[in-house]
Amino acid sequence: xxxxxxxxxxxxxxxxxxxxxxxxxxxxxxxxxxxxxxxxxxxxxxxxxxxxxxxxxxxxxxxxxxxxxxxxxxxxxxxxxxxxxxxxxxxxxxxxxxxxxxxxxxxxxxxxxxxxxxxxxxxxxxxxxxxxxxxxxxxxxxxxxxxxxxxxxx
Numbered sequence: 300x301x302x303x304x305x306x307x308x309x310x311x312x313x314x315x316x317x318x319x320x321x322x323x324x325x326x327x328x329x330x331x332x333x334x335x336x337x338x339x340x341x342x343x344x345x346x347x348x349x350x351x352x353x354x355x356x357x358x359x360x361x362x363x364x365x366x367x368x369x370x371x372x373x374x375x376x377x378x379x380x381x382x383x384x385x386x387x388x389x390x391x392x393x394x395x396x397x398x399x400x401x402x403x404x405x406x407x408x409x410x411x412x413x414x415x416x417x418x419x420x421x422x423x424x425x426x427x428x429x430x431x432x433x434x435x436x437x438x439x440x441x442x443x444x445x446x447x448x449x450x451x452x453x
Contacts, residue, residue, distance in 0.1 A: 301328045301434075305402040306373075306380075307393050308336050310365035313408030317438035318369055321406035322376045323447060324436075332373060333400045335383040336366035337392050359384070376447050390426040397431055406436045 306321040308314050318334075325332045338359050366382050373380040381400075385392040397405050407424060424437050 301325070301330045301403040303331045303333065303400055303402045303404075304328075305333045305335065305393070305397050305400060305405045306369075307389070307405065307407045308334055308365065308369040309408070310336075310368060311408065313439075314369075315372075315408075316441055317406050317408035317436075318372060319376075319442040319447060320438035320440050321404075321436070322373055322378060323442045324404070324406070325378055326376070326447070330403075331400075332378050332380040333383060333396070333402065334366065334369050334373060334380045335385055335393070335396055336362050336369065337389050338362045338384070338386045339389060340387065359386075389423045390430060393423075393427060394430045397433055402433050404434045404436060405431055406438050409437045409439050 301324060304321055304325050306318055308318055322332070324330065338357075341358075363384055366384055370380055370382050383396055385396060393405060393407070396402075405427065407427065409424065424435070427435055
């Protein structure tokens with residue numbers, strides 16, 4: 300059914316649920332797994348009153364650790380994932396990588412937002428549903444260790 304599954308991973312609880320659900324689908328389908336993490340551009344710089352400029356730290360190292368942790372989790376589930384560290388806006392990068400790897404399915408986690416936050420920032424999931432050329436799964440199901448690893452594993 301699915302030959303290539305792209306998992307967008309941010310290390311959050313929602314992201315971990317999506318990782319597990321996407322991993323289970325990959326196990327069942329025998330699909331190739333591509334795990335990606337994104338270093339988003341920061342809009343947190345400002346000019347101080349005395350002419351000082353605050354530029355936020357580069358998050359590349361932090362996001363690489365999140366990606367490495369996700370890859371280790373997938374390896375522990377018996378998969379052989381490919382990792383992709385990307386820079387840019389999430390919707391644009393996820394859509395581009397999905398096309399590049401010929402993904403049949405993109406799996407993302409659901410982050411609850413209030414109406415104001417959704418209005419200000421927008422919804423990555425809603426944007427993806429408009430831009431992807433493949434299926435999109437907004438994962439919320441909790442997959443047990445027993446299902447992922449079998450009854451003999453903890």
